[in-house]
Amino acid sequence: MKLLRNLLDNVRPHFSKGGRFEKLHYGFDAFATLLFVPGTTTSGKGVHVRDAMDLKRTMITVIISLVPCLIFGMWNVGFQHFKAFGMETSHFENLIFGFWKVLPMIIVSYSAGLTVEFIFSVMRNHPVSEGFLVTGLLIPLTLPVTTPLWMIAMGAIFCTLLGKEVFGGTGFNFMNPALLARAFLFFAFPAYLSGDVWNDLSPEAGHALVDGYSGATNLVMFDTNFHKLPDGMSLFWGFEQGSVGETSVLACLIGAFILIVTGVGSARIMISVFLGAYLVGLLLNVLAPANMLNHSMHTPPHVHLLMGGFAFGAVFMATDPVTAAHTATGKIIYGLLIGGGCVTLRVFNPAYPEGMMLSILLMNVFAPLIDHIVVERHIQQRLKKSK
Amino acid sequence: MPDDNTIRIRKGFDILLEGEADKNIINAPLSKTVDVLPSNFKYLTPKVLVEAGEGVEAGQVLFIDKNNPEIQFCAPVSGIVSEVVRGEKRRILAIRILTDKNGIQYRDFPKQNPTNLTAETIRQRLLEAGCWAYIQQRPFGCIADPSLSPKAIFISGFDSAPLAPDLTFIITQEPDNFKTGIEALARLGGCPIHLGLKKGQNLMSIPHTEGVEIHHFEGPHPAGNVGIQIHHIDPIRSGEIVWTIHPQDVIIIGRLFNEGRYRADRIVAVTGAQVRKPQYYKVQTGQHLGSILDDDLFIENNRIIEGNVLHGQQVPENAHLSFYTNQITVLTEGDEPEFLGWLLPGFKKLSLSRTFFSWLAKKRKYALDTNTHGEERPFVMTGQYEKVLPMNILPVFLLKAILAKDIEKMEQLGIYEVVEEDFALCEFVCTSKIDVQNIISEGLEMMRNES
Numbered sequence: 001m002k003l004l005r006n007l008l009d010n011v012r013p014h015f016s017k018g019g020r021f022e023k024l025h026y027g028f029d030a031f032a033t034l035l036f037v038p039g040t041t042t043s044g045k046g047v048h049v050r051d052a053m054d055l056k057r058t059m060i061t062v063i064i065s066l067v068p069c070l071i072f073g074m075w076n077v078g079f080q081h082f083k084a085f086g087m088e089t090s091h092f093e094n095l096i097f098g099f100w101k102v103l104p105m106i107i108v109s110y111s112a113g114l115t116v117e118f119i120f121s122v123m124r125n126h127p128v129s130e131g132f133l134v135t136g137l138l139i140p141l142t143l144p145v146t147t148p149l150w151m152i153a154m155g156a157i158f159c160t161l162l163g164k165e166v167f168g169g170t171g172f173n174f175m176n177p178a179l180l181a182r183a184f185l186f187f188a189f190p191a192y193l194s195g196d197v198w199n200d201l202s203p204e205a206g207h208a209l210v211d212g213y214s215g216a217t218n219l220v221m222f223d224t225n226f227h228k229l230p231d232g233m234s235l236f237w238g239f240e241q242g243s244v245g246e247t248s249v250l251a252c253l254i255g256a257f258i259l260i261v262t263g264v265g266s267a268r269i270m271i272s273v274f275l276g277a278y279l280v281g282l283l284l285n286v287l288a289p290a291n292m293l294n295h296s297m298h299t300p301p302h303v304h305l306l307m308g309g310f311a312f313g314a315v316f317m318a319t320d321p322v323t324a325a326h327t328a329t330g331k332i333i334y335g336l337l338i339g340g341g342c343v344t345l346r347v348f349n350p351a352y353p354e355g356m357m358l359s360i361l362l363m364n365v366f367a368p369l370i371d372h373i374v375v376e377r378h379i380q381q382r383l384k385k386s387k
Numbered sequence: 388m389p390d391d392n393t394i395r396i397r398k399g400f401d402i403l404l405e406g407e408a409d410k411n412i413i414n415a416p417l418s419k420t421v422d423v424l425p426s427n428f429k430y431l432t433p434k435v436l437v438e439a440g441e442g443v444e445a446g447q448v449l450f451i452d453k454n455n456p457e458i459q460f461c462a463p464v465s466g467i468v469s470e471v472v473r474g475e476k477r478r479i480l481a482i483r484i485l486t487d488k489n490g491i492q493y494r495d496f497p498k499q500n501p502t503n504l505t506a507e508t509i510r511q512r513l514l515e516a517g518c519w520a521y522i523q524q525r526p527f528g529c530i531a532d533p534s535l536s537p538k539a540i541f542i543s544g545f546d547s548a549p550l551a552p553d554l555t556f557i558i559t560q561e562p563d564n565f566k567t568g569i570e571a572l573a574r575l576g577g578c579p580i581h582l583g584l585k586k587g588q589n590l591m592s593i594p595h596t597e598g599v600e601i602h603h604f605e606g607p608h609p610a611g612n613v614g615i616q617i618h619h620i621d622p623i624r625s626g627e628i629v630w631t632i633h634p635q636d637v638i639i640i641g642r643l644f645n646e647g648r649y650r651a652d653r654i655v656a657v658t659g660a661q662v663r664k665p666q667y668y669k670v671q672t673g674q675h676l677g678s679i680l681d682d683d684l685f686i687e688n689n690r691i692i693e694g695n696v697l698h699g700q701q702v703p704e705n706a707h708l709s710f711y712t713n714q715i716t717v718l719t720e721g722d723e724p725e726f727l728g729w730l731l732p733g734f735k736k737l738s739l740s741r742t743f744f745s746w747l748a749k750k751r752k753y754a755l756d757t758n759t760h761g762e763e764r765p766f767v768m769t770g771q772y773e774k775v776l777p778m779n780i781l782p783v784f785l786l787k788a789i790l791a792k793d794i795e796k797m798e799q800l801g802i803y804e805v806v807e808e809d810f811a812l813c814e815f816v817c818t819s820k821i822d823v824q825n826i827i828s829e830g831l832e833m834m835r836n837e838s
Contacts, residue, residue: 004726005724005726033762034729035726035727036724036725036726036727036728037724037725037727037728037729037758037760037761038724038759038762039721039722039723039724039725039758040722040758040759040762041690041720041721041722041756041757041758041759042757042758042759043822044700044701045700045701045824045825046698046807046811046814046822046823046824046825047696047697047698047811047814047815047824048690048692048696048697048699048701048716048718048757049402049696049697049718049737049755049756049757049815050758050759050760050761050815050817050820051737051738051739051740051760051815051816051817051818052733052736052737052738052743052760053738053739053740053742053743053760053761053816053818054729054760054761054762054764054818054820055761055764055767055818055819056729056761057729057740057742057743057761057818058740058742058767058768058818060729060730061742127762127764129764129765130764131767168765169765170764170765170767171764171765171766171767171819172765261741262740262741262742263739263740263741263742264740264742264768266769266770268770321767321768321769321770322767324769326769326770326783326784327781327784328770328773331770375781375784375800378779378781378800379799379800381779382779382799382800382801383799385622386622386624386625
């Protein structure tokens with residue numbers, strides 16, 4: 001440990017002002033502060049002690065809360081693959097298969113996005129932010145396992161560049177970068193993000209695809225006849241096809257639990273997203289045409305909560321503090337609108353079966369407006385009291 | 388006292404630290420020099436009226452406020468002015484007095500019962516004896532403007548800050564002077580006096596003076612901050628002025644009328660994990676800190692703070708006690724880098740978030756150091772400040788209005804109600820390590836220049 005410290009201290013002069021690599025000093029800082037929490041002390045005025053929490057800790061907490069989704073996702077990649085070939089395999093084999101499929105996606109996503117971050121830290125002379133630690137993991141989790149790696153790299157670069165850095169970096173972006181990456185890929189390469197893409201179908205020696213194998217996801221199925229959906233329990237556990245990290249509602253709920261207990265994620269947003277979707281689902285049930293029993297408006301509301309990327313979006317995407325509403329009341333409105341918007345999009349817009357992504361991005365754009373209204377109301381209230 | 392009118396503060400946080408002061412008062416010997424420091428007073432431009440070599444009595448004017456010459460600042464001790472210490476651009480840093488060896492000579496003021504005096508007489512007495520500076524006003528949190536009258540006077544009878552002195556203990560040392568001080572203020576202001584007490588707090592000497600209203604508070608820090616109490620009792624509206632004063636300063640005003648002299652000694656709690664024997668000291672305003680702290684601290688690399696860890700000010704070891712100080716805290720400087728500190732479970736780290744396992748031990752006391760635990764970042768997390776600010780104010784939006792220099796928004800969002808210390812906990816919890824109090828201070832200064 002001492003050795004490492006000395007090494008860092010020895011090379012530090014090269015990166016500080018006047019040194020050979022002066023321009024790279026924020027890049028160096030990013031590494032050095034990752035290894036050692038710096039010995040900076042509070043200024044003599046203001047608080048003298050600080051809460052131990054910083055942005056690095058926040059981000060690592062989110063990553064920990066994503067681990068259940070990640071592990072389950074890896075397992076499911078293997079499970080779906082072997083199922084398609086009709087092979088009997090152990091849980092461990094499933095996990096290992098998925099691990100080797102998902103790991104490259106994660107590595108590519110991190111390296112592409114972090115490269116952009118580092119380049120910008122040099123160009124714009126600002127510290128490398130911790131924000132991408134989470135974004136880099138979210139991107140692969142929201143994509144099908146069959147997404148080509150170059151595409152993941154493009155998504156990561158696009159979202160870091162146009163989703164964040166052009167606005168000034170983490171804290172200044174107005175749309176969730178990870179979702180932006182997914183939206184970009186979704187619209188730029190639709191063939192790779194919908195249809196029979198959810199499953200890794202690389203051939204297995206001596207095996208052929210089982211008869212009647214279908215790669216359609218629930219969201220496609222739901223639109224034609226929601227009665228054909230798997231039962232609620234398997235949707236909840238997540239033994240279905242879908243993007244890597246989003247299939248298991250249970251894993252998402254474990255993540256939600258970690259986020260809420262640690263105080264990192266907003267329970268207010270999560271609950272109102274679920275509530276909004278449930279209420280709109282109920283409303284649609286009431287309004288559904290009585291003579292078309294297979295119409296998607298008849299879908300029981302709880303199925304909406306279990307299906308597709310809803311839970312994943314509600315827990316990990318809608319709660320991004322930067323792009324969500326900032327006021328307490330605003331968060332509730334924002335959450336309700338996301339949930340309601342998601343169900344509405346799913347039911348009425350068959351072209352984009354995944355309503356969650358679009359709904360969250362839309363509300364990201366509206367969040368400042370929601371906050372503005374809440375703040376104005378707050379000011380009115382204050383004025384009224386002072387009369 | 389009926390309990391049903393207790394005001395419950397739900398938001399906030401008690402930072403439990405090691406090194407609470409024992410209830411034991413030591414009379415610190417008077418130091419050789421005593422400094423009176425103009426920098427203790429916000430927005431003050433001093434004009435010095437004494438010269439080096441001049442003899443002074445306790446209660447004699449040393450300097451006045453150039454912008455408001457009525458406000459005078461007096462010597463707390465008698466002796467010879469040894470030096471007017473100046474800094475850059477001849478700014479006055481201190482008026483140094485070589486103290487008399489054989490006791491303090493006090494200038495005589497009439498001993499009078501303030502209930503028999505007019506408001507104007509009391510005002511004149513406080514001004515000429517140098518006691519006016521103890522009265523603070525809001526908005527802005529500076530010395531009250533003697534030409535304006537307040538709508539109310541607020542006194543917080545307890546301090547809820549980390550390791551704060553027990554004010555009941557201090558007040559009960561001189562109950563009569565406290566009572567007289569309150570009476571003088573009631574007479575002077577001609578307005579209600581609101582005394583905020585902790586639920587269950589018993590001040591034997593609560594004066595049954597007309598116009599004194601007692602309010603009970605319950606809950607974590609900042610329940611004891613007078614600003615929070617004002618907000619819950621009778622918030623400041625646009626154009627209004629309220630006065631605040633610390634109980635210890637009420638006692639000094641009481642002495643002026645009971646004893647006929649400006650006796651500015653005060654009881655200071657010396658606290659913190661780095662202090663060998665944390666306890667109370669009776670000291671003179673302006674006294675050299677060395678006389679209190681010498682031999683009393685654990686090894687070096689300490690930070691000495693006048694005030695508490697949330698909104699005190701760092702001072703060098705050879706500093707002199709400031710005008711308003713009631714507490715000294717000594718902490719370790721946390722300038723050691725920590726390997727992977729952001730990743731470790733953190734059983735010994737204090738955090739409001741439950742991202743460190745230390746949250747499982749709720750009653751644990753900490754020996755915190757001054758490390759920032761991370762670097763400054765833009766605002767990212769939301770809803771954090773709201774958890775520790777028990778006021779109907781949107782903290783982040785107020786801060787952003789200040790950063791944007793939007794005077795109108797600042798006013799609408801309630802900057803008149805706050806001073807820096809009310810936002811201290813927000814600064815403590817801030818994940819992005821933003822200097823919140825500094826921003827508030829800038830905002831207040833902008834508002835003051837505007838009006």
